[in-house]
Amino acid sequence: xxxxxxxxxxxxxxxxxxxESDTIVEKMKKELENRNLDKDVQVVITGCFGLCEKGPxxxxxxxxxxxxxxxxxxxxEIIDEHIIKGRKVKSxxxxxxxxxxxxxxxMDSFKKQIRIALKNCGFINPExxxxxxxxxxxxxxxxxLMEYTPEQTIDIIKKSGLRxxxxxxFPTGLKWEFAAKSKGDQKYVVCNADExxxxxxxxxxxxxxxxxxxxxxxxxCGYTMGATEGLIYIRAEYPLAIERLQIAIKQARxxxxxxxxxxxxxxxxxxxxxxxxxxxxxGEETALIHSMEGxxxxxxxxxxxxxxxxxxxxxxxxxxxxxxxxxxxxxxxGAEWFASIGTKKSTGTKVFALAGKINNVGLIEVxxxxxxxxxxxxxxxGIQDGKKFKAVQTGGPSGGCLTEKHLDTxxxxxxxxxxxxxxGSGGMIVMDEDDCMVSMAKFxxxxxxEESCGKCAPCRIGNKRLYETLDKITQGKGTEADxxxxxxxxxxxxxxxxxxxxxxxxxxxxxxxxxxxxxYIAHVKDxxxxxxxxKSLLQYNIIAEDCVGCTACARVCPxxxxxxxxxEVHIIDQSxxxxxxxxxxxxxxxxxxxx
Numbered sequence: 066x067x068x069x070x071x072x073x074x075x076x077x078x079x080x081x082x083x084x085e086s087d088t089i090v091e092k093m094k095k096e097l098e099n100r101n102l103d104k105d106v107q108v109v110i111t112g113c114f115g116l117c118e119k120g121p122x123x124x125x126x127x128x129x130x131x132x133x134x135x136x137x138x139x140x141x142e143i144i145d146e147h148i149i150k151g152r153k154v155k156s157x158x159x160x161x162x163x164x165x166x167x168x169x170x171x172m173d174s175f176k177k178q179i180r181i182a183l184k185n186c187g188f189i190n191p192e193x194x195x196x197x198x199x200x201x202x203x204x205x206x207x208x209x210l211m212e213y214t215p216e217q218t219i220d221i222i223k224k225s226g227l228r229x230x231x232x233x234x235f236p237t238g239l240k241w242e243f244a245a246k247s248k249g250d251q252k253y254v255v256c257n258a259d260e261x262x263x264x265x266x267x268x269x270x271x272x273x274x275x276x277x278x279x280x281x282x283x284x285x286c287g288y289t290m291g292a293t294e295g296l297i298y299i300r301a302e303y304p305l306a307i308e309r310l311q312i313a314i315k316q317a318r319x320x321x322x323x324x325x326x327x328x329x330x331x332x333x334x335x336x337x338x339x340x341x342x343x344x345x346x347x348g349e350e351t352a353l354i355h356s357m358e359g360x361x362x363x364x365x366x367x368x369x370x371x372x373x374x375x376x377x378x379x380x381x382x383x384x385x386x387x388x389x390x391x392x393x394x395x396x397x398x399g400a401e402w403f404a405s406i407g408t409k410k411s412t413g414t415k416v417f418a419l420a421g422k423i424n425n426v427g428l429i430e431v432x433x434x435x436x437x438x439x440x441x442x443x444x445x446x447g448i449q450d451g452k453k454f455k456a457v458q459t460g461g462p463s464g465g466c467l468t469e470k471h472l473d474t475x476x477x478x479x480x481x482x483x484x485x486x487x488x489g490s491g492g493m494i495v496m497d498e499d500d501c502m503v504s505m506a507k508f509x510x511x512x513x514x515e516e517s518c519g520k521c522a523p524c525r526i527g528n529k530r531l532y533e534t535l536d537k538i539t540q541g542k543g544t545e546a547d548x549x550x551x552x553x554x555x556x557x558x559x560x561x562x563x564x565x566x567x568x569x570x571x572x573x574x575x576x577x578x579x580x581x582x583x584x585y586i587a588h589v590k591d592x593x594x595x596x597x598x599x600k601s602l603l604q605y606n607i608i609a610e611d612c613v614g615c616t617a618c619a620r621v622c623p624x625x626x627x628x629x630x631x632x633e634v635h636i637i638d639q640s641x642x643x644x645x646x647x648x649x650x651x652x653x654x655x656x657x658x659x660x
Contacts, residue, residue, distance in 0.1 A: 069107040071148065074124040074187065077110035078117075078273050079266075079305050085137055086121035092140045097148075106148055112186035112274015116174065117266075118426035119159070124187065131172070132157040174425050174444050179406060181414050182230075182390035183430045186274030191309050194316040197277040203322050205396035206281050206288075210330040215289040219245060222289075222392070224400035226412035231257055231348070231385030232460070232489045233565070234411075234478040240382060243372035245290040247380035252292035254283045255376060257353055257385040258299035258306070261345040262461030263512060264420035265492035268386035270428055271416075272299070272306035275390065276313035280323065280336060282392035286382055287334040295336035296376070298353050300343045310338060345462075345516035348490075349564045350375075350383040352518065363520045364564035385490065387416055407433030411477030415488070421457075421495040422449045431476075438472040441495060452497035456580070460489025462509040462516075463569035465576030466502060485576040487569065501598035502581040503588055507535040509573040517566065524567030527558040531574060539599040543589040552578055597659060600644040604660050609634045611656035618648035618657065 075081075075090050090108055097103040114122045119133035125147055132143065135157055146152045159172065180186075189196040197203070209218045223238030244252065256279060260268040272279065283295040299307060314336055317323040325333050339357045347353045347362040354376050356362035375381025391413060395403045404412045411433040417440065420426055424446030431440060437457060441447070448454050456466040459476075465486030467474070474480050478488050496505065510532040519525040534551055537543050555571030562568045578585060587593050594602040607618070607627075614632040619625075626642045629635030637648070649657040 069105060071106045072126040073106060073108045073143075073148075074111045074126060075108060076112070076114050076120055076122040076187065077191075078113040078120075078270060079303075080113070080117050081120040081122060082305065084121050086135075088137045089121055089123070089135060089140060092137050093144065096140055096144050100144065100149070102144070102148060109190050110192070111188065112191050113183075113270040113428055114187040115178075115183070115428040116159075116425065117428060122187075123157075131159055133159050174427075174429070174446065177435065177439060177444055178430050179414050179432050180430050181394050181403075181406075182271060182278075182387050182416050183274070183428065184394065185278065186270060186428075189275070191274050191276055192312050194277060194313065194320060197275070201397055202277055202393070203281055205393035206284050206322065207328055208396055209285045209288055210328055210332055215245060215291070218285065218289045218396070221396060221400045225395045225403040226400075226407075226410075227388070227391055227395060227403065228411065228478060229384060230387035230391070230415065230490065232463070232487065234488060237384060237388055240372065240384070241286060241289050243370070244292075244380050244382040247373050249380040251294065251377070251379045252287075252290055253376045253379060253381040254287045254290070254292045254295040255350075255354070255357070255371075255381055255383040256283055256295070256297040256389055257348065257350065257383055258297055258303070259341050259344075259348045259353060260303075260386070260490060261300070261343065261348055261516070262490055262492040263509075264494050265418045265461055265490055267416045267418050267428065267491045269303050269306050271386050271390050272303070273309055276306075276309050277317065278393055279386055279389045280310075280313055280317055282389035283336060284323065284327065284334045285392055285396065286384070286389070288332055290380070290382055292380075292382070293333045293335070295334065296339050296357060297336060298339045298341055298347070298357055301340045302343050307338065307340070314338075344518070345512075346518045346564070346566050349566060352564070353383065354381065361518070363518045364566075366563065387491070408475065408477050410479055415476065415491060417491045417493045419445050419493050419495065422452065422497040422500070423447070423495040424449055433477045434475040436473050436475055437467065440476070440493070441472070445495070448495065448497050452499065454495070455498050455500055456496045456502065456505075458486075458494040458496070458505070458509075458573070459492070460487035460569075460572070461492040462512045463487060463566070463572055464489050464492075465572045466496070466505065466580060467576070468580045470580075485579060486572065499596055499598075501539075501594050501596035502577040502584050503535065503539055503594070504596075504598045506573045506577045507532065507539060510535060510570070513566070513570040517570075521561075521563040521567060523558045523561040524563065524570065527554055527562075528567070528570050530554060531558070531571065535574070538585070538588050539594070540601045541588070541592040541599070545586075545589055547589065548578065548585055603644045604639060605637055605642060605644065605646070605649060606658050606660050607635050607637055608656050608658055611654055613654055613656070615654070617651045617653070621647045621651045623647065 093108045121135045123132040123135045227237040228234040344362045347356045349364045352362045352364045371381040416430045517524045612634045619627040626638040
């Protein structure tokens with residue numbers, strides 16, 4: 066039982082640290098010490114609470130009050146008002162998007178969430194192994210080693226229905242079973258922490274907030290398949306996650322939870338880190354394995370699968386961070402409990418990173434089968450600035466853009482594929498009426514072209530041609546024939562690419578063609594971008610009857626394309642206008658229109 070009467074939980078994730086949460090922690094400790102309150106009140110650094118855009122987040126226990134956008138200057142007031150006087154600091158309470166509900170249990174953004182992979186994020190200090198153990202940490206490893214055979218442990222995972230959370234959705238228990246049955250002098254467990262989707266930060270947040278859950282799960286996996294070595298492949302751009310993993314591995318070794326003869330069971334297992342250089346294609350398991358071996362990060366044809374011949378040509382099991390983070394809870398609470406959450410074919414929960422034009426940008430974990438409408442408008446708080454919802458991109462650059470007609474689609478692996486998208490690792494980018502879907506498709510193709518390893522021609526050449534065609538359309542030079550070309554090329558690339566990167570890269574193009582055909586037609590026939598995002602299709606025009614000749618527009622124009630004397634109608638030279646919109650912003654008489 067804790068000796069402290071109150072706890073102040075401060076988010077120590079990457080986003081909040083960038084906004085001085087570490088300074089907040091130090092200042093709080095000093096202020097409490099100066100007031101002789103440090104023996105009754107403990108300040109705890111935690112992982113991500115999920116309210117990322119509102120950070121730094123401070124949570125007060127035991128009353129569960131959440132304070133958002135806290136700054137170091139607010140520390141004294143929090144201690145004086147909340148700790149000493151028992152009054153909430155109203156200026157720091159959640160904004161209107163949370164409807165003024167200050168108890169985190171009652172906030173709309175948390176009501177429909179069930180936290181399994183994120184259960185310890187925001188609740189324990191990730192750098193203290195004792196706090197993880199106090200939250201049933203390493204109990205699942207003990208159970209597996211002492212109560213279950215490897216086969217029984219695999220059976221629990223199979224019965225739970227857990228599917229890989231890295232994007233493929235392959236049954237995890239079946240994957241473990243294949244690796245267990247493969248013969249090899251040495252076997253390996255690999256954790257894929259090479260999270261590279263734009264707008265995705267699920268795996269990073271788990272590693273920053275609860276690294277021991279992944280270590281424990283990897284050890285359990287090693288036990289089931291007879292592996293003694295584990296490797297975590299993590300991109301070097303995640304320095305905080307790397308630091309906390311290093312601390313966690315060191316602590317687990319000191320406690321005898323990694324290394325030789327774990328818990329006196331005779332089972333040996335240890336984990337090392339392998340740093341990646343940030344190549345998106347290395348999220349594909351065979352490319353990842355080659356990168357770990359010091360080779361070029363390129364995928365290879367399967368079979369053989371890694372379960373048969375993986376790292377160092379030995380049987381290897383690869384799961385991503387979120388998949389592993391579910392394992393300890395499944396072992397502790399049972400397969401039936403986990404399978405009772407979600408849908409029949411997609412059990413459990415899924416972590417999503419909400420980003421884009423949504424009020425509550427951040428990290429959520431919801432049961433499979435939750436609808437897009439619930440995620441965006443209830444948990445996510447709706448669209449920013451009261452704008453109209455237009456689309457949501459699920460599955461990152463490999464996913465598709467879903468529209469209003471898909472809002473009541475229950476989110477699971479099969480439904481998203483049927484709708485023309487995919488689960489992916491869990492990125493979810495929301496768009497509003499001001500977004501151009503042709504430009505959005507071009508943005509994702511630009512990313513895919515940049516990240517392609519170039520090994521196979523359909524991906525290397527085909528995606529480049531897709532991007533060039535989209536660019537031609539956004540420049541106002543496209544034709545209706547180009548739309549047929551886009552669709553035909555997309556299907557060829559999907560059917561002939563070597564790995565999942567190429568096979569799914571045309572999804573943004575195909576889904577926007579299907580759901581926003583009118584926008585494509587407007588671009589190629591009318592040479593208009595209704596959203597005003599394609600600069601080549603924009604034209605700023607001065608309305609003669611409204612122009613008073615104040616010269617404000619000419620003075621602010623960065624390229625000098627506006628001519629006219631004082632008190633005379635001005636004219637824009639369209640041949641040199643760069644479409645920056647500075648003139649329209651400056652005009653006080655609404656004399657400039659966008660056509």
